[in-house]
Amino acid sequence: MNYQKVANEILYGIGGKENVKSMTHCATRLRFSVHDSSKLQLDSLKKNSNVLGVVDNNGNYQLIIGTEVPHVYKAITIESGEFEETHSSSTSSSSGKESLLDRFLATISAIFTPYIPVLATSGIILGLIAIAVNFGWLTDKSPTYVTLKAAGSAIIYFFPILLAFTAAKRFGANQYIGATIAAVLMEPSLSAILVSGTKLSFLGIPYTAMNFGNTVIPIIIAMWAFGHLEKLLRTYLPKALHFMFIPLISILVMVPLSLMVFGPIGNLLASGIGNVYKFLVDGNVIVFSVIFGAFFIFIIMFGLHWIILPLQLQILSEQGMEYSLAAGGMGNYALLGIALAVLLFSKDKKLKGVAGSAAFVNLVSGITEPTLYGICLKNKRYFLALILGGAAGGLVSGIFGVYIKAFAFTGIIGLPAFAAATEVFPYYLLSVFTSIAVGFGVTAVMDKRVKASLTTVNNVTQPSEAR
Template identity: 35%
Template sequence: MSKNEKFQKTAEDVLKAVGGKENVTLVTHCMTRLRFNLKDESIPDQDEIKKIPGVLGVMKAGGQLQIIIGQTVDQVFNCLCEIGGFENSSRINENLDKEEKKITFKSIGSSILDGLAGCLTPLIPLMMAASMFKLFAALLGPSMLKVISESNDLYKLFTFVGDAGFYFFPIVVGYTAAKKFGATPVIGMFLGAIMLHPTFVDMAAKGTYFTVYGIPAKAQNYSSTILPIIMSVFVMSYVEKFFKKYLPSTLKTILAPSLTILVMLPITLCILGPAGSFIGTYFCNALLGLSKASGFVGILVIAVIGALWEFLVMSGMHVVLISALILVFTSTGHEALVSPGAISASLAVSGMCLGAALRIKEKEQKSLSVGYLIAGFIGGVTEPGLYGIGMRYKRPFVGMMIGGFAGGLYAAIMGVSAYTMVPVASVLAVLGYAGGPFSNLIQGSISSVIAFVAATIATYFLGFKKDDPIVRKQ
């Protein structure tokens, strides 16, 4: 069977297992997972889905059924869209007569996480590209290798290209949020552009008094922010749907976009923009306070994040910390709480895979463990190791947690900060420590080595029972 046939078979079996295309309201994918929004969530049998060849694991998070495929998820997703007739990353019309779900604190929290994930996950390629240019400037510039000076055109080029990726977040997130909430993407981008217009930014810098239809508005610089535009586009999606529903068909195309923006101007500039900025600032200050906490508390928080980070990833709860991380990074230029723990945890997964590969004697599983190690350490995809080793044997998770805790602990003690956002889980994640003092990169690298080695050793000695058949000589 060829690779394409395998992807086709996996897609067919997955679609059948989730209840067929009639049960799917939305299907998207991230770097490793197929993400389904389903009409009837009781249909899929997770144990049966796990048995499908090509599936590494299954979980429910953020109101979605997430099926872990790994590095070939895009090929399986393309086959899935072809079989089911889905548009790539497009919302499928739901059955409007279906019973509404009961609103609970759990469902509200799940919806918030789902919304954040849907808005932020598509940003990963942009953040990766922008961060790499900032990294080039940091490595080659006067703060590290001193190959080029600040007046050098190449340094200026890399700097403003890297900054552009984050500065225009309101426009880019306006697009991703509109896609997520079912609004017109270009209108979402337009709303973000309004928040970044030079006139508005200049008024914010000068503290100029400003009103919208006579309503006082606090002009603010929303560059590099995410919450104000996400909140605004969420509300905008309902405003736009209202006009599209009640305007005559002959006027809908012309008036719906302009009337939507007309209504959203006071809502965004007077209410949601300042509110989102306040919430973002609150999160930033809270994280900065934790990262600067003196003594045992500050050190322990980072170490615990290192130990538990991958479980947060598996549950989808990491989106909250990533959102706060982005807010802190874009406002201060560096981050010292979440990043050190997350980077240590990522390298600890690879260490767990190596420890398992060294300990396991059964040839097929040993070979798979080596494959998981390569996928994580080189490819930056941790799900194969998490589900293929951690979830399968359970005890290796102890080694991973020890490694993440040890790496995070060292980073916390040495006061390590991340100066570049490198949103990958491979060894390249260490480059996130570049951009500040050279000693920061050295100490950050040491913390990553500690995480990897500690996880390897701990998994080797603690990850399996002595009488486990898989670790006996064949």
């Protein structure tokens, strides 16, 4: 792919660099908003072979690029020379035309997206050492095991510091001060006394302690408050005092407030979410897994997974295991089955080419957009195969109680992370095989029926035309 050429084509399609209000990217999508939607050339973007799909979410647009999106984004910023700065400033403010849901999704996406590859890498490391221990290659007392375990577990334990950095930036505050506030909360001597349920006091004010390690929601709430505090300080403090007094006041105010107010509020929310989740799983884990297997891929398709992902990560960090991330990935494998069936049975050479590359990237790295947008959206009958394949894999996952112990993408690269849950890993593989097989089989049957119908129509119409 010629990244600069693609960048120029995209800039033309979105009305030029002057029309872009903000721009960022995730693992496979270029996300942007514009000043004037009438300047968009969406038809040219949809016809562009390097753009797998175009999504318009109430004025927040997404171009499905695939795994090459970081390079395309970099080429666009080089060409424009201003998007990175524009993104930084514009994301801290909200457009009046955006709905509350759109702004919320954009916020969660901006906070979590930078860490997704690192989270996946962490899961792979934990999976590999679990395999090594099971085969007797390592013992859990060896220095090698301790080192690798630390490499896999560190991001989860210290996640509040990382989240504080991107959350502070998103809320328009100094991200280095935000990370420092979170680091104070994780400081060993302080975290040693922050045992959940213990009664402590600060300047005589009593509060119930909680450990911030492995948490997600409390620090995001704290950084939201910090964003407002810093704006007030910048407004009312003389500029000559900003350099020293904004960090000083921010840390002295936000650390106690995080301990006494925002931490407990976030912990209460997290506990409520955990209780609802436990109720759903305990009620019927099979139904729960079938629903996630069949429909979670559509949640990803519309970008709504940014609402659910923080909750899943919170549950994973608190309970050490999680069901929906295992079952929810079955739709990805159903798409792999669809791509393989199209590759084998389609007579359309261009579609076969798309299916071949789509199947490869899905198999290796779990990237589903090429199949979802390049095949399913153009042949909507395949959505039936997607739903049935995902549901079938979710059913197997639910029957055998498949869960994960580490976050990971689907595909071969992420497979070791799923192996960390050694007790259920064979059943996870069975779920994967079931999703692929059902997606493949339903697609093959539908394609053969379509071909048979076309043949029948041709046999009927040709004689009548001859007469």
